[in-house]
Amino acid sequence: MAYEINGETFDADEEGYITDIGSWNEGLADLIALDEKIEMTEEHWEVVNFLREYYDEYQIAPAVRVLTKAIGKKFGKEKGNNKYLYSLFPYGPAKQACKIAGLPKPTGCI
Amino acid sequence: MSKLHTVNKSPFDKNSFDSCLTLAEDGSAVLLIEDGVYAAVAGGDVAARIADASSRLKVYVLGPDLAARGMAEDRIADGVSVVDYGGFVDLAEAHDAVHSWL
Amino acid sequence: MSDLPPIPPDDEDEFGVVKKFCYVNRKAPYGTVYALESLEMVLIAAAFDQDVSVVFMDDGVYQIKSEQAPEAAGMKNFSKTYRALEGYDVEKLYVSKESMEERGLTTDDFLVDVEVLDHAALSALMAEQEVVITS
Numbered sequence: 001m002a003y004e005i006n007g008e009t010f011d012a013d014e015e016g017y018i019t020d021i022g023s024w025n026e027g028l029a030d031l032i033a034l035d036e037k038i039e040m041t042e043e044h045w046e047v048v049n050f051l052r053e054y055y056d057e058y059q060i061a062p063a064v065r066v067l068t069k070a071i072g073k074k075f076g077k078e079k080g081n082n083k084y085l086y087s088l089f090p091y092g093p094a095k096q097a098c099k100i101a102g103l104p105k106p107t108g109c110i
Numbered sequence: 111m112s113k114l115h116t117v118n119k120s121p122f123d124k125n126s127f128d129s130c131l132t133l134a135e136d137g138s139a140v141l142l143i144e145d146g147v148y149a150a151v152a153g154g155d156v157a158a159r160i161a162d163a164s165s166r167l168k169v170y171v172l173g174p175d176l177a178a179r180g181m182a183e184d185r186i187a188d189g190v191s192v193v194d195y196g197g198f199v200d201l202a203e204a205h206d207a208v209h210s211w212l
Numbered sequence: 213m214s215d216l217p218p219i220p221p222d223d224e225d226e227f228g229v230v231k232k233f234c235y236v237n238r239k240a241p242y243g244t245v246y247a248l249e250s251l252e253m254v255l256i257a258a259a260f261d262q263d264v265s266v267v268f269m270d271d272g273v274y275q276i277k278s279e280q281a282p283e284a285a286g287m288k289n290f291s292k293t294y295r296a297l298e299g300y301d302v303e304k305l306y307v308s309k310e311s312m313e314e315r316g317l318t319t320d321d322f323l324v325d326v327e328v329l330d331h332a333a334l335s336a337l338m339a340e341q342e343v344v345i346t347s
Contacts, residue, residue: 059289063259122315152316174284174286
């Protein structure tokens, strides 16, 4: 599949993960979120931007457990749990937040 | 006939490097590329073999492949020269044939 | 919405069986795909809460050399991913003393904290594992 913004095409795999991480921008994130029926708030962006930084530093998308722990460490315990992250991304933070952040599907994601 | 020998395997993993040094004629050039570059920064026995080789052969190492592997140019053995991709082309052109030791 | 997946508990205990896995890396990072594939296996085992040890020996010690920059040569710099292992609770990283020294390397050359073991100690470490995967 592919996403399109103002005539520009962004290739994605059959599950909607974009294939070129370098082509990502915030407008594309909004569009992918819309496709996932998620309205991006400041809290969503916090997670998405965190994932972008994580990928930049480690070159992988983190497993859910690792993401939860790292979010808790950075933004506080009230955010470092599945209840909070699933309230933002109901189909799973790894699946949806990574997709919106333009990252590949996390290794070991089930 | 002058020859350029290229070695692209680690000297610890395959014996391409040793075979190349054994069979290369005096005065020919040896260019270490890909995993072959580890020979230029090794310690122990390999360092001794490089030192011995650089006295009778011209030994070069491909800079971009060193950098890819995190090896600084100031660690390479004495007598080994660093070349870039352009230097690789120049070497191939300056010799009559290229012999790849895979 | 009734079709939403259930929210998993925070401390998942669903994998039950924990085994001692040891991944032994013996190949340089870029000449073949072994190093990257092994790293992915380590991440998956860690994601399943297994007891993971990682050994770097022979040319495998080159996998964790600091300052790798393969991007210019058109390759992904997966050396950065070794630094993510701590976040996955993979903290048992070992380097063969003999392999390190033979290659003119010291512990200062590595991008992660490792414990240096000689061959006798590595042999003992491997003997106590339930699964050893060498690549």
